[in-house]
Amino acid sequence: MPASSQSLKGRISPMRWLLPIIGFASLSAAIPSPQYSSSTHSHAKRWGDLVQRHSWPAVPKGWKFHSDVPEDYKMTLRIGLKQHRFDALANTLFQISDPSHTRYGAHLSKSQVESLVAPHATSVSIIDDWLRGHGIDLSDSNSVSRSSGGDWITVEVTMPQVEEMLNAKYGVYSYGLDSDSKDASSSNRDYVVRTLAYSLPQAVHDHITVISPTTYFGTWRSMRATSFVDTTEVLADVDQNKLAVVTHDGVDIPVDCITNMTPDCLRRLYNIWYKPQATHLNKLGIVGYLGEFGNRADLQIFYERYMPSALGTSYNTTLVNGGGDDQSKPGREANLDIQYAVSISYPTPNIYYSVGGSPPFIPDSRTVKNTNEPYLEWLHWILALKDEEIPKTITTSYGDDEQTVPYDYQITVCNLFAQLGARGVSILFSSGDVGVGGGDCMTNDGSNKKRFQPGFPGTCPFVTTVGSTTHIPERVVNFSSGGFSNTFPRPSYQDAAVSTYLQAIGGMYSGLYNASGRGVPDIAAQGTRFKVILGGETKAIGGTSASTPVVAAMIALINDYRLANKKPTLGFLNPMLYSENVTRVLNDVTEGSNPGCGTTGFPAREGWDPATGLGTPDFLRLLATLG
Template structure:
């Protein structure tokens, strides 16, 4: 008996020691995201470029600082930081960085593939290496509607000595991609397609402002009149482009000459990121880019306008392991934001307007927080980040994806990040009323910032117990503001079109 007892004790000690070396889960999805299905295992020799984020020691302090310097009347209001100051504030200790780099080296990651930028480390690994180091299994996953194919996993883990220092590694659990808000939905009351343009009639081009929206209508409605920005290189407006949407100079110049003749000499620059492009001769629709760039320039007289075309559809790998060109997704938000935060202060845009987003619950929490923190870094340096709130009302899907399939309202990300200005849509003039497809609500991920408390509490008091349990009363409320989003006139592929959606509102604001 004594020998047996000693054996059991020894076995338990060995088991305890073994468990002590087990990896700890960083992120786990409860199920395959809606609309996606599992495919076959990828070729083990396929190489993937990963991004690893080391936890920032002062991220909470930075977020408080951004709120302070953005609050009129606060002692720090307007005291924006320099790039070097933000980098120094968020730089991890050398001990932590060295520990993470040593772990990568021990897993066979070549130093030649490693890149370091602040608290982010990029590296390349084969599927075989990644599965070993993250204790996971990658598969091909297929998106049923778009036929997109990605290599992803539903969870990944890290050694216990590395786990506390790493916030995320992607691409792993990140399936979704930015979408044009409300794609294919119908505007309920009047049957006007959201994100599906119709050809504008000659009467539309000169109609009264209460029936259509043009730059002159918006300038009069919102008191801009002949307001012009100071001709200063620092007055730069950035417009985001994703999903192979191209800004066409020919359409732009025709639009400006007709609807903004006082700024008919305006132009815009194009910056290509992450293998993106701006194929102005492409026959594909470019209504999103056309709308964004045309109204941004028409309403911001004298400001320099830059179109940031970020690729997210590069080489992907088929089920057979062959590299093919199709609709793969390479974390376009991260690529765009990493480019921007790397810019010298003098080259940053004053405003970044973006009309893309996705349902918040479809975004891994760690990924959403990382993107939101990058927005905070831009805000600390004086960049106003504007996102449209979406065109899906309280949610295109009303079921949770946490395995419980609960009925709930769905907020939109990145509009739900408290460090962006979320803009919703209205229609009508005197009074303006909310559009029934304009998204809004409360974040399930980000708590409500104090600057919203007074107005949101008043709203909740009026709402009472209606819709209790379908939304997070303590979450960040969206949108922050709203403006016209119906019957806009744009020009695309030499044709004037009429279209509706909150995707206009980011550029208008």
């Protein structure tokens, strides 16, 4: 677990997250419940009794201190208030996502979710008093705003104000190859305004879930896109119908699909034969970060070569938090996600969310407002939409090492994904491309111990995490990330599957992973040598970023079928995926492992494993089971 405040570490046991009724992880329980009394309210006026909330023992890896922050710099501060009834939301989410429960599919509306996450009136009063005590005019709508659920307050503050409020020292930090340079105009670096530690008064400590920006450095280039260019020779396009075939579960697949993955290969491999019927109701969302833009001209070339029936159609782009859509700069990650999501789900409408952050910090800038924390920015934006405006399937191919994300930030973001799930949205994340961990795999809490490194947000138990396979018959591809969370306990929906695996491997890698943590991935799909058009040229791209939009597109097609038959969408997938009726129709992967951290990684075996999860989809069987 990342370095955390003494208060949190000393008082909180992960077991407190487990609700005894259903055994589900209640993540808000990690923040102690406030005591609502007049004495507490009186104590709230003493703002000098500070308790450290979070700190790093050193500047996070890859970042370097660049300069002090000008005193006239203004910052937009997001303050998350403790959600008074989040336990009820978690209980409800589990019930409506469990096919065996009588409430299955009874998704909540935006207003119903907001009523469950609204803060207690006492929390609001205490936090308001604290803000007023630091000279913040809560009546000024130009500098103060609240979320519709009331669980977030956004305030514009000066640097002296925020440093006094949080007992923090902010600085300008740079990330990039030339980070020793003081040249603030360098295009090779990113700049953020962050602090290495912050504190809160004891009186408000338990009423706040997270404050940002504070100690979360994992943005822009330190946040990874989970794809890469395959450096082996790009093979010429061939007529797959004329090639020798291999048989996969009774289906003939061209041998060329082993080295040239295309939409047609994926359809044959995973039995994706379905014509959407509810495209007026159903949408698939693709979330992109890091200045990655999909290219519409490249999509037409892709269609011309691999799916001529879709020529002339495209996708929509929605800009979030200053995101861009520069058609002169096609992005590898964006093109991969878009070309395979739209082709597999065709003609389902696809929306690409281009999520921005603040521009590079310029030391003499006075009013840079964006916090440049992409998950929070996008989640706040999407949750504010009406229910009918949100795609019911959303895929994202980015992540950070879990240990680089502050503990309270992880909990807060994960709980926001739970809100989306409760509203009937299926959220998929790639597991990552570093096996059980990349680099030296040393912990960053000051102990410098070797430990497997799972990736966030994939470790959040409210999202579905996708790993990768290769070859036919399928086996683990060596880069497929998987393992066990050091933050989130194992949720009940996967307890039996994960326990069976751990019993099978015995003491393997004892001490290198958290055996009681949430296991990832949940499912997998092909992830090597995907043909992608980039800047008009054919590239071979690999990664769990390739696998994730393919699985998401299949989920979107099942949602289409359900909507066409007047049924609710699948929503949060995991309790359903781990149910016996679904696991038996998946393609179990039992060969290979995911090396990393100087080890051969976790071996695949019968049933769930931390390399390919439950296996790969068989679309027609899933449709028959879930439709």
